[in-house]
Amino acid sequence: xxxxxxxxxxxxxxxxxxxxxxxxxxxxxxxxxxxxxxxxxxxxxxxxxxxxxxxxxxxxxxxxxxxxxxxxxxxxxxxxxxxxxxxxxxxxxxxxxxxxxxxxxxxxxxxxx
Amino acid sequence: xxxxxxxxxxxxxxxxxxxxxxxxxxxxxxxxxxxxxxxxxxxxxxxxxxxxxxxxxxxxxxxxxxxxxxxxxxxxxxxxxxxxxxxxxxxxxxxxxxxxxxxxxxxxxxxxxxx
Numbered sequence: 001x002x003x004x005x006x007x008x009x010x011x012x013x014x015x016x017x018x019x020x021x022x023x024x025x026x027x028x029x030x031x032x033x034x035x036x037x038x039x040x041x042x043x044x045x046x047x048x049x050x051x052x053x054x055x056x057x058x059x060x061x062x063x064x065x066x067x068x069x070x071x072x073x074x075x076x077x078x079x080x081x082x083x084x085x086x087x088x089x090x091x092x093x094x095x096x097x098x099x100x101x102x103x104x105x106x107x108x109x110x111x112x113x
Numbered sequence: 114x115x116x117x118x119x120x121x122x123x124x125x126x127x128x129x130x131x132x133x134x135x136x137x138x139x140x141x142x143x144x145x146x147x148x149x150x151x152x153x154x155x156x157x158x159x160x161x162x163x164x165x166x167x168x169x170x171x172x173x174x175x176x177x178x179x180x181x182x183x184x185x186x187x188x189x190x191x192x193x194x195x196x197x198x199x200x201x202x203x204x205x206x207x208x209x210x211x212x213x214x215x216x217x218x219x220x221x222x223x224x225x226x227x228x
Contacts, residue, residue: 103156
């Protein structure tokens, strides 16, 4: 069965520290991969996406993600978090050419001073 | 701001009632998607329309229906509402349905509360 797993429900990180959010997927073929962020009371904002090519992708707000085919992973990283990065982060996968996204359960990130 | 608009922002109604949620896609986008976000189910895909035609269906209840109009806006109709339908309903849009044209941009959502 197809699935998207975000193993960490909740992460607390100090401002200025690095952040890594994990995402693993189970799919028949390499899907399209996305990270979205949801701030409290807000919609989902696209951080970055992977379709093909370079496995290290850069996104907005200083985030990057690395696609590792052998590990079926697409982990999100940021070298130095800011208080404004406190939000819920969702990994999503989509079958090539067929639209609908399947989301992970999300990881809530809390940033402490 | 993604360019996708949704109205209303909040909706409070009673069990058994019917509501309509509206979505206007980004300018130039032909594809519209509806998702439901609830505490117990997370983010679930409901349905997709492309240029007025239904393209894909997810776990959408028979009490729910949607359509996309010639001007490409979409409406999601929820009827015989139950307490469990309380959720955040998102609309997303994309240019097309393949490759990078399939990148979905989300609206701010409509929060539905059924009392």
